[in-house]
Amino acid sequence: MGKVDRLAEENSLIWSNYRTPTDDIEANCYLKLIRQINPGIMLDIGCAYGSLSQKALAMGWTCVGTDISFSNVKSTQEKGIGAILNLLQDPLPFHKDSFDLVIAKQVIEHLVDTRFFLEEIHRVLTPGGKLILSTPN
Numbered sequence: 001m002g003k004v005d006r007l008a009e010e011n012s013l014i015w016s017n018y019r020t021p022t023d024d025i026e027a028n029c030y031l032k033l034i035r036q037i038n039p040g041i042m043l044d045i046g047c048a049y050g051s052l053s054q055k056a057l058a059m060g061w062t063c064v065g066t067d068i069s070f071s072n073v074k075s076t077q078e079k080g081i082g083a084i085l086n087l088l089q090d091p092l093p094f095h096k097d098s099f100d101l102v103i104a105k106q107v108i109e110h111l112v113d114t115r116f117f118l119e120e121i122h123r124v125l126t127p128g129g130k131l132i133l134s135t136p137n
Contacts, residue, residue, distance in 0.1 A: 026134075027052055030103065033132050034059065040100030043092075043124065046107040047083055050076030057081060061101070066092070089113075092120045099124050103132045 030052055034042075039060035044053045047065025049072055057063050057080070065076045065083035076083035086092065088111060102121050111117050121131055 026105070027055070030105065030132060030134075031055055031059075034061070034101070034103075037101055037130055040126075041098065042101040042103065043094070043099040045086075045088070045102065045104040045121075047076050047081075048072050050079045050081050050083065052103070052105070053081045053083075054079045064094075064099075088117060092124050094124045096123050097126045097129075099129060100126050101130050101132070105132075105134050106136060108133060109135045 034056055040062070042053070042056055042061045042063045044050075044056075044063060044065040047053055047067050050065055053061075053063040053065050053076065063081050065073070065081055066086040066088075067073050067076065067083065068085070068087050070085060073083045073085050084093065088107070102125055104117075104121065108114055108117060125131065
């Protein structure tokens with residue numbers, strides 16, 4: 001098993017069942033913002049088990065998710081949403097100008113190289129695309 005596989009497996013053990021009491025409240029806040037944007041193609045970084053992407057899909061969005069956990073990627077895929085494993089230390093595996101909306105909910109605070117992360121988001125966003133980013137206070 002390679003380093004990336006080990007990290008993804010460890011992440012699965014940590015994050016696969018992670019929920020907070022405010023998850024539904026936070027999801028509603030994201031959905032309010034998403035409703036203000038014309039549907040297009042959305043990238044959900046840190047998609048967890050895919051519930052936000054699933055709701056955006058029902059609103060007309062085409063959704064793709066990334067997560068650091070094998071089990072979260074699988075759960076998202078089981079909802080009919082394209083999802084891939086990405087540990088966010090390498091470039092996002094998407095072409096330039098691929099997404100109209102990128103959501104990164106409570107991901108950036110876990111990263112060492114936040115500048116690289118934001119540059120990658122900028123690269124994959126279409127001109128005029130939107131970023132919804134949150135981090136705990």
